[in-house]
Amino acid sequence: MADPPVTISEREVESLLQYRELTPRLEQALGKFSRGEVVQPVRTTVPLQKQNGFLGLMPTYIEHDGVLCTKLVCFYKREDGSTLPSTQATVVLLDPEYGSVKAVMDGEVITGMRTAAVSAISAKLLMRPEAEVLAILGTGKQALSHYNVFTEMFSFKEVRVWSRTKERAEKFMHSVTGPVTPCVSVEEAVKGADVIVTVTRCTEPVLFGQWVKPGAHVAAVGACRPNWRELDDVLMKEAVVYTDSREGATTESGDVILSGAEVFAELGDVINGTKPAHREKTTVFKSLGMGVEDAVSAELVFDQWKAKNSQP
Numbered sequence: 001m002a003d004p005p006v007t008i009s010e011r012e013v014e015s016l017l018q019y020r021e022l023t024p025r026l027e028q029a030l031g032k033f034s035r036g037e038v039v040q041p042v043r044t045t046v047p048l049q050k051q052n053g054f055l056g057l058m059p060t061y062i063e064h065d066g067v068l069c070t071k072l073v074c075f076y077k078r079e080d081g082s083t084l085p086s087t088q089a090t091v092v093l094l095d096p097e098y099g100s101v102k103a104v105m106d107g108e109v110i111t112g113m114r115t116a117a118v119s120a121i122s123a124k125l126l127m128r129p130e131a132e133v134l135a136i137l138g139t140g141k142q143a144l145s146h147y148n149v150f151t152e153m154f155s156f157k158e159v160r161v162w163s164r165t166k167e168r169a170e171k172f173m174h175s176v177t178g179p180v181t182p183c184v185s186v187e188e189a190v191k192g193a194d195v196i197v198t199v200t201r202c203t204e205p206v207l208f209g210q211w212v213k214p215g216a217h218v219a220a221v222g223a224c225r226p227n228w229r230e231l232d233d234v235l236m237k238e239a240v241v242y243t244d245s246r247e248g249a250t251t252e253s254g255d256v257i258l259s260g261a262e263v264f265a266e267l268g269d270v271i272n273g274t275k276p277a278h279r280e281k282t283t284v285f286k287s288l289g290m291g292v293e294d295a296v297s298a299e300l301v302f303d304q305w306k307a308k309n310s311q312p
């Protein structure tokens with residue numbers, strides 16, 4: 001009989017997961033995904049009409065590595081001022097041989113860190129080498145994880161942050177240790193920026209192509225439904241568009257579907273060397289989030305947890 005599943009709390013996941021170990025595994029996973037080595041159907045979503053949200057089911061199987069996993073994630077379009085979280089996630093790791101559950105762990109930290117690390121991989125591959133200015137639109141959980149990994153991996157001379165209220169941008173500035181310039185408008189934040197991260201809950205475009213410096217790299221993380229937008233048509237059509245999953249983007253991304261923009265490549269294609277990284281052009285990485293990212297993160301957490309708990 002299989003051992004009962006272990007439960008790993010948010011605090012434990014936080015203490016076990018580090019970007020320096022997670023990021024290379026995510027890069028490998030993106031490559032495997034684009035080589036067709038991962039079984040990962042497009043996320044199934046169940047609308048929660050009454051609560052203005054969705055339940056997303058994200059199963060993944062990496063046969064070669066014996067990793068079977070699913071994330072359950074609820075995401076909501078919260079009203080301003082709501083104290084409830086906009087994303088709640090749990091990750092379940094299974095034994096593919098027996099079908100038994102090995103671990104049930106918090107998915108909040110995993111979702112925050114793996115999403116930000118994948119955006120950082122997109123910047124590593126697609127931003128210009130001389131990039132100096134980073135702009136972050138939004139000041140929620142993803143904004144913080146993106147700030148953390150981007151400042152850990154790169155040396156930007158300036159980091160700008162925009163939120164719809166000055167107070168939120170200033171609160172964000174005070175919540176981090178490094179220097180941040182709070183901005184009162186999106187235009188002010190992104191003008192001349194080399195890298196732009198969009199991590200908002202908006203459903204209409206907030207970033208317009210006319211403000212984006214030619215050659216900039218945009219990591220677009222919000223707007224994960226077919227009728228939600230963060231970027232306008234001008235930007236989507238002028239940029240070379242990369243995604244995590246072509247199938248996911250053409251099914252779930254309003255920025256891709258409604259603009260009619262062509263998806264040039266998956267990030268994994270660039271990692272595998274089958275498609276070029278057009279660093280010299282304006283690039284958009286449209287991130288939807290993939291089960292394989294959760295699976296490799298959860299496997300890493302579980303390995304670390306076992307190592308820690310087997311010590312005498």
Ligand SMILES: NC(=O)C1=CN([C@@H]2O[C@H](COP(=O)(O)OP(=O)(O)OC[C@H]3O[C@@H](n4cnc5c(N)ncnc54)[C@H](O)[C@@H]3O)[C@@H](O)[C@H]2O)C=CC1
Nearest residue numbers: 086115138139140141142199200201202222223287288289
């Ligand atoms: N691509 C991926 O893998 C993932 C994407 N997401 C998406 O990333 C986005 C951010 O997620 P969190 O940081 O967890 O959310 P959050 O609720 O913590 O932060 C959202 C931010 O967006 C701002 N915002 C809300 N409505 C807005 C509007 N109409 N215009 C401009 N700003 C607005 C809020 O003030 C806040 O700063 C969400 O859209 C979420 O669905 C979340 C997890 C993974």
Ligand SMILES: O=C([O-])C1=[NH+]CCC1
Nearest residue numbers: 073075224288289290
């Ligand atoms: O990949 C993910 O976990 C999510 N993508 C959009 C909302 C949650």
